[in-house]
Amino acid sequence: MSEKNHITMLHGAGGSVMHELVKNYIVKYFGGAEGFEVPIEALDDAAVVGDIVLKSDSHAVKPIFFPGGDIGRLAVSGTVNDISVLGAEPYALACGFILEEGLALTDFEKILASMQRTCREAGVNIVTGDTKVVEKGSLGGCVVNVSGIGRRTKALERNLTIVRRFRSDFEARWVLDSNIRPGDKIILSGTIGDHGVAVLSAQEGLSFGNSIKSDVKPLNRLIQRLLENVGGLVAMKDPTRGGLADALNEFSEKSRVGILIYEDKIPIRKDVKAACEMLGLDPLEVGNEGKIVIGAVKEKAEEILNFLKKTDEGKEAEIIGEATDAFSGVAMQTVVGGKRIIPRPVGDPVPRIC
Numbered sequence: 519m520s521e522k523n524h525i526t527m528l529h530g531a532g533g534s535v536m537h538e539l540v541k542n543y544i545v546k547y548f549g550g551a552e553g554f555e556v557p558i559e560a561l562d563d564a565a566v567v568g569d570i571v572l573k574s575d576s577h578a579v580k581p582i583f584f585p586g587g588d589i590g591r592l593a594v595s596g597t598v599n600d601i602s603v604l605g606a607e608p609y610a611l612a613c614g615f616i617l618e619e620g621l622a623l624t625d626f627e628k629i630l631a632s633m634q635r636t637c638r639e640a641g642v643n644i645v646t647g648d649t650k651v652v653e654k655g656s657l658g659g660c661v662v663n664v665s666g667i668g669r670r671t672k673a674l675e676r677n678l679t680i681v682r683r684f685r686s687d688f689e690a691r692w693v694l695d696s697n698i699r700p701g702d703k704i705i706l707s708g709t710i711g712d713h714g715v716a717v718l719s720a721q722e723g724l725s726f727g728n729s730i731k732s733d734v735k736p737l738n739r740l741i742q743r744l745l746e747n748v749g750g751l752v753a754m755k756d757p758t759r760g761g762l763a764d765a766l767n768e769f770s771e772k773s774r775v776g777i778l779i780y781e782d783k784i785p786i787r788k789d790v791k792a793a794c795e796m797l798g799l800d801p802l803e804v805g806n807e808g809k810i811v812i813g814a815v816k817e818k819a820e821e822i823l824n825f826l827k828k829t830d831e832g833k834e835a836e837i838i839g840e841a842t843d844a845f846s847g848v849a850m851q852t853v854v855g856g857k858r859i860i861p862r863p864v865g866d867p868v869p870r871i872c
């Protein structure tokens with residue numbers, strides 16, 4: 519089967535093959551709607567409808583329980599984070615379950631309890647939903663969709679006011695992938711690759727040392743605190759499928775800027791790095807579920823970094839690079855002194871991580 523004529527696993531892997539599918543099929547049929555500030559063709563983390571941010575995200579992680587998390591925590595966090603990275607505060611979620619015949623009710627209940635805990639952590643509620651059951655097959659237990667809405671906050675307004683102080687022509691009402699300009703700094707909130715390697719270890723029955731766990735968590739409270747207390751953020755993404763490499767290429771493409779990152783600044787756990795080397799994976803392309811990449815005006819970058827470093831979620835944050843008009847695309851200054859192009863990955867090297 520080739521990806522030219524049939525759906526393959528690569529179509530769900532968050533890289534260039536998936537982006538082509540979304541552009542050439544989904545946007546072809548649903549694009550062109552008028553009156554939406556951030557429409558489907560913006561391909562941002564979520565859409566904007568009036569003053570509401572709207573998002574829907576299905577989760578098909580395999581296995582449904584993995585080191586550091588489970589499909590329920592992932593589903594709530596994924597949608598909460600995609601709404602949050604536009605600067606909105608998520609508040610109401612809808613949840614659709616597709617359950618596979620044979621799923622143990624005790625496992626279903628574990629997933630529900632995990633979702634309840636994650637909702638409390640994020641301060642959101644699931645208020646509607648749906649349940650379907652399909653025959654035993656290859657679902658791996660269940661698939662969970664979580665959709666949600668978020669609203670504007672005083673913190674977002676304050677952030678935008680601070681951005682305008684440094685950039686008088688800034689007109690965006692939201693924190694968008696397309697807002698980065700040459701000179702802006704790129705900040706990463708913590709280590710990369712943890713989630714993908716943790717899920718892969720569960721899929722393959724491998725163990726790397728004993729402590730690689732998924733970073734899956736809701737980041738909405740951290741993001742609102744950053745907007746409220748520091749400000750100067752113009753763009754944000756959660757580097758999920760396709761990892762940091764895909765997220766930076768999205769920034770670069772939509773903002774029409776080059777992005778230069780520094781290899782020695784990218785936080786990565788030693789054991790994750792060793793596991794990636796052993797498996798032949800590029801950690802830049804491995805998915806994360808509890809990290810944010812931020813584009814910020816350079817005048818506020820150090821302050822954002824210092825704020826992040828004082829938090830649990832951001833204690834390993836680093837300024838990893840900057841936007842430039844010297845070239846287009848994404849490049850990395852390597853530790854040995856050369857420059858390497860960081861292309862958009864074809865797809866995340868680990869299948870079904872979210």
Ligand code: MG
Pocket residue numbers: 563599600755756757758
């Ligand atoms: Mg996202």
